[in-house]
Amino acid sequence: MLQKINESASFLKSKITIRPKIGIVLGSGLGALVDEVDIMVEIPYKDIPNFPVSTVEGHRGSLIFGKLNGIEVMVMSGRFHYYEGYTMKEVTFPIRVMKAIGVEKLILSNAAGGMNPTFKIGDVMIIKDHINFFFDNPLMGKNYDELGPRFPSMNEVYSKKLVKLAHKIAEEHGIYVQQGVYLGVSGPCFETPAEYRAFYILGADTVGMSTVPEAIAAIHQGMEVFAMSVITDLGVIGVVEVASHEEVLAAAQKAGPKMVKIVSEMVTKM
Secondary structure, three states, X not given: OHHXXXXXXXXXXXXXXXXOOEEEEEOOOOHHHHHHEEEEEXXXXXXXXXXXXXXXXXXXXXXXXXXXXXXXEEEEEOOXXXXXXXXXXXXXXXXXXXXXXXXXXXXXXEEEEEOOOOOOOOOEEEEEEEEEEOOOOOOOOOOOOOOOOOOOOOOOOEOHHHHHHHHXXXXXXXXXXXXXXXXXXXXXXXXXXXXXXXXXXXXXXXXXXXXXXXXXXXXXXXXXXXXXEEEEEEEEOOEEEOOOHHHHHHHHHHHHHHHHHHHHHHHHHO
């Protein structure tokens, strides 16, 4: 695993002249941030040694190096999901490579189903904590001390400092944001009404099929993590609004500008 990480990192370093400290993972329909990046180098995943290839519609499938508001960034346009058949280590491999290149802060985004009755489709939720319902973990198996400790603390996965900064930026721009707990599941099915009820009773406000593995791998490596969800469908008790993948993409794209505004300003103040 270490050899593969180093191979990928060495390949990427040979293609770039910058060493970004901030990494960004763009979720379904949230690719609008790419338009704000002054792209210096874009490399398709298929051209990177040891990288998986994203198979999900709405995911661009490339690593982008450039500047966002003058700040050097590394952007994953398209991510890898457990439901695509990848292992947890494959899903989180790009996060390992980010760290090897020098990324210290990670921004994650996703499309999620809302279960909190105060949420509406199109809302943006800042993630304050998560529940891992994948029934798997990217840290299973041999631990490499070079990457992180055997038993990393998950007491503060999502940086309270960055959460506070995001709220401040949103308030300054008049952007209404929610805050809550994200529950990660394997997918690819959308949830049943009973599952929505159960997850909400457990303490989750949103549910989705990504983010949790990446956040775990990042914390294992000592990275600082921030994450947001766009609410693209609802599983509120008594009101389940069924959404197709196309509707999820449409809702995410509509709410995307709010997230772009928050993230683009965050990178200048992190």
